[in-house]
Amino acid sequence: DTAVSQTPKYLVTQMGNDKSIKCEQNLGHDTMYWYKQDSKKFLKIMFSYNNKELIINETVPNRFSPKSPDKAHLNLHINSLELGDSAVYFCASSLGQGARNSPLHFGNGTRLTVT
Amino acid sequence: AQSVSQHNHHVILSEAASLELGCNYSYGGTVNLFWYVQYPGQHLQLLLKYFSGDPLVKGIKGFEAEFIKSKFSFNLRKPSVQWSDTAEYFCAVKGGNNRLAFGKGNQVVVIP
Numbered sequence: 001d002t003a004v005s006q007t008p009k010y011l012v013t014q015m016g017n018d019k020s021i022k023c024e025q026n027l028g029h030d031t032m033y034w035y036k037q038d039s040k041k042f043l044k045i046m047f048s049y050n051n052k053e054l055i056i057n058e059t060v061p062n063r064f065s066p067k068s069p070d071k072a073h074l075n076l077h078i079n080s081l082e083l084g085d086s087a088v089y090f091c092a093s094s095l096g097q098g099a100r101n102s103p104l105h106f107g108n109g110t111r112l113t114v115t
Numbered sequence: 116a117q118s119v120s121q122h123n124h125h126v127i128l129s130e131a132a133s134l135e136l137g138c139n140y141s142y143g144g145t146v147n148l149f150w151y152v153q154y155p156g157q158h159l160q161l162l163l164k165y166f167s168g169d170p171l172v173k174g175i176k177g178f179e180a181e182f183i184k185s186k187f188s189f190n191l192r193k194p195s196v197q198w199s200d201t202a203e204y205f206c207a208v209k210g211g212n213n214r215l216a217f218g219k220g221n222q223v224v225v226i227p
Contacts, residue, residue: 004158041153041203043217056214090158103149104215106159 006107023091032074117142117210121218138206148189149207
């Protein structure tokens, strides 16, 4: 029973295409995140939603648009993909945006390769 | 905003050797500290965390970390590593803005 599940696991596409990555958590958490891990393994937060409301929006191109239909789902849509978008994208969730001591639970990641 | 530094990005050691990974953060207020591990091809998993109380925290798989407030450090240790400890290790800090900031990670390779 995967707690945070992302699909697809691998995504290979060409430049200029539009693609989506889905994320769902069954932990009952109310806060979800998208992180990008580059080729050097550096993790950087992209977005965070709390109860379907956007609370963190880092400096990310507006080609990236997160959508949270409910607090258990946070999808990431990417328009006009570029080579530099190639990375591993991790979804995560935690309990309580205000709960500083709540650790993040990560999904298995989606390896996006743009050719 | 808080930031996290991890040194010695690549660490190679033999089985049974002791491991210590340094983590320093910059934030003047109360922090929560975490170490995550990412095994090859897998997602990040929580290794241990510090919120308050005893500054020496014990985690899973024989890992421990010590919070030294005066040094703004939260170093990770394991007395005797195994081949299965080969992974990327990330220190993370959550400060007043509730954002979790990650260090750049330590790539640890344990040679059998």
